[in-house]
Amino acid sequence: MRVPFVNLKKQYSSIKAEVDASIARVLDSGNFILGGEVEAFEKEFASYCGAKHAVCVSSGTEALYLSLLAAGVKRGDEVITAANTAVPTATAVLMAGATPVFADASEKDFNIDPGLLEKQVTKKTKAIIPVDLYGQCADLTPVREIAEKHSIPVIEDACQAHGALYESRKAGSLCDFGCFSFYPTKNLGAYGDAGAITVNDEEKAEKLRLLRNYGQKSRYEHVSFGVNSRLDEIQAAVLRVKLRKLDGWNEQRRKLSRTYSEKLGGAVSLPLEMPGRKHVFHLFVVRSKLRNALQEHLSKAGVATIIHYPLPVPMQPYFAQNGFFRGSFAVASKLSGEILSLPIYPELSGEEADFVCSSVKSFFDRRGSRS
Numbered sequence: 001m002r003v004p005f006v007n008l009k010k011q012y013s014s015i016k017a018e019v020d021a022s023i024a025r026v027l028d029s030g031n032f033i034l035g036g037e038v039e040a041f042e043k044e045f046a047s048y049c050g051a052k053h054a055v056c057v058s059s060g061t062e063a064l065y066l067s068l069l070a071a072g073v074k075r076g077d078e079v080i081t082a083a084n085t086a087v088p089t090a091t092a093v094l095m096a097g098a099t100p101v102f103a104d105a106s107e108k109d110f111n112i113d114p115g116l117l118e119k120q121v122t123k124k125t126k127a128i129i130p131v132d133l134y135g136q137c138a139d140l141t142p143v144r145e146i147a148e149k150h151s152i153p154v155i156e157d158a159c160q161a162h163g164a165l166y167e168s169r170k171a172g173s174l175c176d177f178g179c180f181s182f183y184p185t186k187n188l189g190a191y192g193d194a195g196a197i198t199v200n201d202e203e204k205a206e207k208l209r210l211l212r213n214y215g216q217k218s219r220y221e222h223v224s225f226g227v228n229s230r231l232d233e234i235q236a237a238v239l240r241v242k243l244r245k246l247d248g249w250n251e252q253r254r255k256l257s258r259t260y261s262e263k264l265g266g267a268v269s270l271p272l273e274m275p276g277r278k279h280v281f282h283l284f285v286v287r288s289k290l291r292n293a294l295q296e297h298l299s300k301a302g303v304a305t306i307i308h309y310p311l312p313v314p315m316q317p318y319f320a321q322n323g324f325f326r327g328s329f330a331v332a333s334k335l336s337g338e339i340l341s342l343p344i345y346p347e348l349s350g351e352e353a354d355f356v357c358s359s360v361k362s363f364f365d366r367r368g369s370r371s
């Protein structure tokens, strides 16, 4: 048996009729950028997240970049984020002309450690970006308390956490800005690049609408700086179909995570769902000191795995060479040597999940050792 890391064709075939009809509707309309589909999706997604507004943009990176601009971040400012995130979180900070400052992770939930975050706050800190890594919200209450104490806005990177809950509230509704990516492999994925920002006040939403469209208030009336970060109608129409399935798909991911946890406990260290949080398992990340050998064994057995991420961002060549390796990232470094993401997506069959588990177990049985 071969188990791919994701299988987007399987998902498409399960929703083909609805998706094809929605794309045909856009093609027939002759309206392709920022039209009725985008507007409708913005309303539906804001309501799904429990936020007042959603503003669609062209990617998750752009969502973070425009949020930083709307939060007033300027050249020379510092922005604190997680050391163990996807590189685009930090790229967005560089796009805004600011300096990314990294804080180490907590070993419990792999998210930014609020205590270490506070140690990085200086007079130059003008935003904090906690990342809801792998589908579980960061510990947002202490992060927000630190931010409030220092009057710094919080931009939640929820690019991996569509539908995740923190104290019964959805990711994207708890901070000043919630940033989402709809990259095709995400829990809610478009058929191309796409993103959105959720906010709770109209003034921020309006700023973001200007920023994504050349600062244009009405046709050829440019009232602020802006870029082209618009979403197209086809992606919005696809996202509207998929949003209706998101909760069911997330439940399927959670069910698979239970299968993995039941069958793999004792062999590898399992992801922890923290009290008060609902994990949506964008990724199912296990830990093992024998990670490299385990990955090789799984690859030979036909199970695709990925490491998210092999190096903390400040240790990536570009960031290290440009002076962004400032601080200690002992936890993030240790994690990057031990973590392994197993295949998890709603269409993964029970038989495939069982095969993944028996392949992991056969590795340890053969060695007579554990994690």
Ligand SMILES: Cc1ncc(COP(=O)(O)O)c(C=O)c1O
Pocket (backbone or CB within 6 Å): 059, 060, 061, 062, 085, 086, 088, 089, 131, 157, 159, 160, 180, 181, 182, 183, 193, 194, 195
């Ligand atoms: C945590 C995180 N932040 C930001 C991004 C950037 O999103 P996009 O690829 O849509 O620009 C991603 C996507 O990979 C991500 O996982």
